[in-house]
Amino acid sequence: MIFTVAIDGPAAAGKGTISRAVAEAFGFAHLDTGALYRAVGAKGGDPVQAAQTLSPEDLARDDLRTLEAGQAASRVAALPDVRAALVDFQRRFARREGGAVLDGRDIGTVICPDAEVKLFVTASAEVRAKRRWAELGGDYDQVLREVIERDMRDAGRASAPMRAADEAVVIDTSDLSIAEAIAAACAEVRRALPQG
Numbered sequence: 001m002i003f004t005v006a007i008d009g010p011a012a013a014g015k016g017t018i019s020r021a022v023a024e025a026f027g028f029a030h031l032d033t034g035a036l037y038r039a040v041g042a043k044g045g046d047p048v049q050a051a052q053t054l055s056p057e058d059l060a061r062d063d064l065r066t067l068e069a070g071q072a073a074s075r076v077a078a079l080p081d082v083r084a085a086l087v088d089f090q091r092r093f094a095r096r097e098g099g100a101v102l103d104g105r106d107i108g109t110v111i112c113p114d115a116e117v118k119l120f121v122t123a124s125a126e127v128r129a130k131r132r133w134a135e136l137g138g139d140y141d142q143v144l145r146e147v148i149e150r151d152m153r154d155a156g157r158a159s160a161p162m163r164a165a166d167e168a169v170v171i172d173t174s175d176l177s178i179a180e181a182i183a184a185a186c187a188e189v190r191r192a193l194p195q196g
């Protein structure tokens with residue numbers, strides 16, 4: 001079965017948590033596409049060349065989840081040639097046999113406009129900053145500023161800006177527990193799965 005679940009949304013909205021749970025519940029493969037951009041940003045040098053030569057080792061770096069890596073990712077992600085270098089890999093992953101969940105910013109709009117399920121997972125900036133701060137520590141006000149700055153850059157860029165696809169189901173997780181958010185996403189997937 002070819003079946004793609006596209007999950008987009010801003011930083012720390014819960015995309016990764018929900019994607020991993022959906023993949024596990026339905027036996028689908030999961031690709032965190034943000035990790036591709038984080039790895040390109042962390043690699044340094046010419047970002048286009050970095051994107052064209054991305055390796056499993058680049059994706060296994062242990063410094064990809066920092067605030068700095070998020071900012072670097074968002075800067076290289078605005079470059080059309082960087083995005084172009086990563087399209088084929090993501091599309092092939094999305095249409096692999098057995099089902100796939102991809103989370104990012106442009107999955108439902110650009111990478112997989114034909115995805116069977118499109119979710120846009122969001123939450124207030126304050127809630128998202130609190131979650132990221134709980135993970136990373138540091139100064140809460142700085143985390144909040146960086147989350148807002150990154151969202152503005154991602155939504156404002158010309159190339160594949162972050163936005164909900166017209167037909168995406170919006171899940172606002174501001175007041176949802178993790179279990180409730182996962183249940184809402186799984187319900188959408190179940191509704192779209194072929195009968196039987």
Ligand code: CDP
Binds near residue numbers: 012013132135173179
């Ligand atoms: O992938 P994304 O950056 O959108 O978010 P995430 O890494 O899945 O979630 C960010 C943090 O928020 C994690 O520590 C989650 O456990 C937490 N979270 C939460 O508290 N409530 C939710 N409904 C979803 C996620």
Ligand code: CDP
Binds near residue numbers: 015034074104
């Ligand atoms: O986990 P979090 O939501 O904080 O970020 P991420 O999903 O790891 O993405 C890091 C950055 O990569 C984003 O701020 C975007 O600039 C970029 N990105 C993108 O442009 N397109 C995607 N499909 C995924 C990530």
